[in-house]
Amino acid sequence: MKTVRFSTDIPVRYSADVCVIGAGPAGVSAAVSAARQGAKVLLFDAHTMPGGMSTAGRVPTLMTYSDGVHFLPEGFGRDVFERMQSMAEALDFSWQNTTPWGFGASLNSWHVQNIYEELLTAAGVEVLYSCRLTAAITEDDRIRQVLFVSPGGLFAAEAGVFVDATGDGTLAAWSDVPFELAPPDELMPPTLCSIWTGVDWETYHKAKVFSHDTDAMLELLDKAFETGEITEMDYHHTGMFRLSNYLVGANITHAYGVDPSDELSLSRALIRNRRNVAQYENFYRKHIKGFEKAEIIDCGSLLGVRESRRIQCDYMLTFTDYKNCQDFEDGIGRYNYPADLHPAKPDRQSLEEHKKLMRTSSLPKGKSYGIPYRSLLPVGKDNLLMAGRCIGCDRLMHSSVRTIPGCWITGQSAGIAAALAVKNGCSCRSIDIKELQNRLQELHVLL
Numbered sequence: 085m086k087t088v089r090f091s092t093d094i095p096v097r098y099s100a101d102v103c104v105i106g107a108g109p110a111g112v113s114a115a116v117s118a119a120r121q122g123a124k125v126l127l128f129d130a131h132t133m134p135g136g137m138s139t140a141g142r143v144p145t146l147m148t149y150s151d152g153v154h155f156l157p158e159g160f161g162r163d164v165f166e167r168m169q170s171m172a173e174a175l176d177f178s179w180q181n182t183t184p185w186g187f188g189a190s191l192n193s194w195h196v197q198n199i200y201e202e203l204l205t206a207a208g209v210e211v212l213y214s215c216r217l218t219a220a221i222t223e224d225d226r227i228r229q230v231l232f233v234s235p236g237g238l239f240a241a242e243a244g245v246f247v248d249a250t251g252d253g254t255l256a257a258w259s260d261v262p263f264e265l266a267p268p269d270e271l272m273p274p275t276l277c278s279i280w281t282g283v284d285w286e287t288y289h290k291a292k293v294f295s296h297d298t299d300a301m302l303e304l305l306d307k308a309f310e311t312g313e314i315t316e317m318d319y320h321h322t323g324m325f326r327l328s329n330y331l332v333g334a335n336i337t338h339a340y341g342v343d344p345s346d347e348l349s350l351s352r353a354l355i356r357n358r359r360n361v362a363q364y365e366n367f368y369r370k371h372i373k374g375f376e377k378a379e380i381i382d383c384g385s386l387l388g389v390r391e392s393r394r395i396q397c398d399y400m401l402t403f404t405d406y407k408n409c410q411d412f413e414d415g416i417g418r419y420n421y422p423a424d425l426h427p428a429k430p431d432r433q434s435l436e437e438h439k440k441l442m443r444t445s446s447l448p449k450g451k452s453y454g455i456p457y458r459s460l461l462p463v464g465k466d467n468l469l470m471a472g473r474c475i476g477c478d479r480l481m482h483s484s485v486r487t488i489p490g491c492w493i494t495g496q497s498a499g500i501a502a503a504l505a506v507k508n509g510c511s512c513r514s515i516d517i518k519e520l521q522n523r524l525q526e527l528h529v530l531l
């Protein structure tokens with residue numbers, strides 16, 4: 085490929101103790117948690133709101149946050165959860181079990197954006213939107229500066245510790261940390277989530293034609309693929325989630341074979357997915373009781389990428405750890421959502437295998453797996469921590485820990501650990517684990 089050489093002086097515009105890149109659930113949790121420990125914190129995001137997939141991606145539900153006995157994302161997660169609850173109650177909306185099959189809590193993107201910004205402001209975090217990470221300047225095992233591009237041009241920021249919460253592990257990958265990334269035809273496919281209004285939820289609920297778990301829906305999909313009413317076959321139909329008394333969130337359509345690190349592939353997936361969502365709007369209005377007058381009012385401004393790079397860390401958390409409900413000496417939290425590895429193929433057989441995996445991997449009440457601090461420590465870098473869906477783990481473990489409460493848990497620990505490393509003038513690898521665990525236990529985190 086033809087190349088060009090580009091060289092220029094770049095202003096170092098910002099300096100802080102901790103610099104968090106990516107304001108998704110993990111990044112906001114990390115930034116707030118570090119600032120609450122007294123660190124001066126910068127939080128950068130390429131987009132224009134906090135929350136990543138959970139807001140801009142219009143993900144409709146908060147997945148498992150309890151093992152049936154314990155609330156697992158204690159600390160930052162508790163702060164968000166309780167605020168979500170009161171905002172829903174103020175609208176006289178019963179926000180739990182908002183799927184027709186009774187599961188999860190509804191994620192109102194507008195509420196979550198406000199909650200995150202309230203917490204960030206209260207903690208004193210400097211938030212910088214519209215700043216896309218562009219490069220990293222490293223020296224041996226340290227990141228010295230990170231470069232961003234904003235509407236004002238290129239600039240640099242420096243910090244004692246960096247937290248990579250980009251979801252894609254972009255900072256770690258660009259700092260030459262090795263990573264694992266499945267090929268596009270094996271990766272979980274992304275979804276463009278959408279928001280619907282005009283739904284008669286009671287009628288829909290009574291008719292019981294919901295998701296890929298109901299035969300009636302699978303039969304309707306069969307016919308729609310056959311007649312060309314829906315042009316891309318996709319039996320994995322997660323379905324509709326109630327967001328408020330008037331709004332419904334849809335987690336439907338997959339774009340198969342997408343490379344999340346390639347701009348052309350992502351752009352084509354967005355265009356394909358928007359067309360597919362429009363086809364489903366007609367399909368629902370025509371065939372699904374309660375949706376006769378429904379219309380789509382919005383869809384994600386970020387494509388819902390589920391899986392991207394998993395960064396090589398000192399410990400790669402495995403599905404065996406999941407099944408063993410493993411405890412770790414350097415544990416920083418516990419989690420338990422089943423392995424939800426969306427199949428890379430759209431056919432019925434792949435869907436059935438997926439459903440079986442979800443069913444068989446559910447942990448019994450009161451059980452959860454530990455998450456070790458070492459899974460946040462990228463190999464070969466001493467002032468970088470991973471948080472969220474790009475931490476060190478295998479693919480099946482990733483399909484569990486990637487959900488929003490899991491990202492709150494790893495974000496919170498990364499933030500506190502970063503503040504401790506700065507305060508004690510040591511590397512992230514040599515912080516006192518007991519001190520980190522004590523801080524987490526003060527927040528009632530189960531280790």
Ligand SMILES: Cc1cc2nc3c(=O)[nH]c(=O)nc-3n(C[C@H](O)[C@H](O)[C@H](O)COP(=O)(O)OP(=O)(O)OC[C@H]3O[C@@H](n4cnc5c(N)ncnc54)[C@H](O)[C@@H]3O)c2cc1C
Nearest residue numbers: 106108109110130136137147217251388472473486487488
């Ligand atoms: C379609 C879909 C449905 C899902 N359903 C559920 C569900 O029902 N319940 C649940 O709990 N979880 C669900 N999840 C999982 C969950 O939403 C994500 O895994 C979670 O949001 C990941 O959080 P994160 O902070 O690691 O990354 P993200 O949410 O991906 O946030 C990353 C942030 O980093 C920013 N960023 C990326 N690159 C750069 C860069 N170069 N420079 C600056 N900023 C950058 C992005 O703009 C973004 O704001 C779903 C995910 C998807 C995609």
